[in-house]
Amino acid sequence: MTLAFVIAAVATVFGKVFPVIGGPVTGIVTGVVVATVFKPGPRFKPGIKTGSKFLLQVSVVILGTQLSLMQVVRVGVDSLPVMLGTLAVCLVSAYLIGRCLGIVGDLRTLIGVGTGICGASAIAAVTPVIGAAEVAVTYAVSTVFLFNIAAVLTFPMIGHALGMSEHAFGLFAGTAVNDMSSVVAASTTFGPTAANYAVVVKLTRTLLIIPICLGLAALVSRRARHCERVVDGAAEAADPASRIRIHRLVPWFLVGFLVLAAANTAGLVPAASHHALAEVSVFLITVALSAVGLSTDLPGLRRTGPRPLILGAALWVIVTLSSIGLMAVTGVR
Structure with a gap:
């Protein structure tokens, strides 16, 4: 895990200098390069595995400190239809287009949630739930990042061309750009x-x-x-005692995420600590993605081909257009 921490530290510094790129993306790319040039030996494997899974989950828990549950109410009625609508369109499109392109389920799921929700953070949360392979995580993060950059460069121009108010553009950027650093970069320009x-x-x-x-x-x-x-040859109906129980489906890190979000809502998380906790969360995500990069099979990534990139491009366009369309339907200007 030491190697992942070192890469993450360097990536974090680079991310501060170039915030549009950010530390997490720099970390995973650097990890892939290091793994290609200097393949980590067996003694590195346990630390890399811990970093790529456990630290990823811890980072999601800490993200809860940045969210007040009351913010859901404060964003107003005008934002929720756009927010939920773009997510629904994105996930359905990811499934349909991904199947047409022949992209395996885990990869299209990661690209879909990364584009529809919040980039690397969503990918971090979903990865342990579906047990996605490291190569899928790497490709998904890289794909989502590419279109983050495209959004930062083009969204302010789109907003001005459509005559959006600052309020409308804030909603547009908040729903159609997936990574926080890119949301800030695009909206601050406006x-x-x-x-x-x-x-x-x-x-x-x-x-x-x-x-x-x-x-x-x-x-x-x-x-x-x-x-x-x-496998067991049991064609009969499942025993009621074996039915899915919700409490067994809830990953521990999502419970932690909710608990900290509720604590922040109640004012138990000091406001002065928010920035530091956000930095810790981003750094842990960077460590985890650096570990993912170190365990990535680059030849396997090449074999995946350009189809995931095509899916990412299609979803980016679809989310952009659906956000603008839903804003027009709900009267947000």
């Missing part, structure tokens, strides 16, 4: 009011990680149970 509102919308979107992870956990559990029944 104006301070846009930036403040975009951050609130973006933080509220983070809550959507919870129902998505619960749904995916239920789906994974159902498939596993089905496979067991097929």
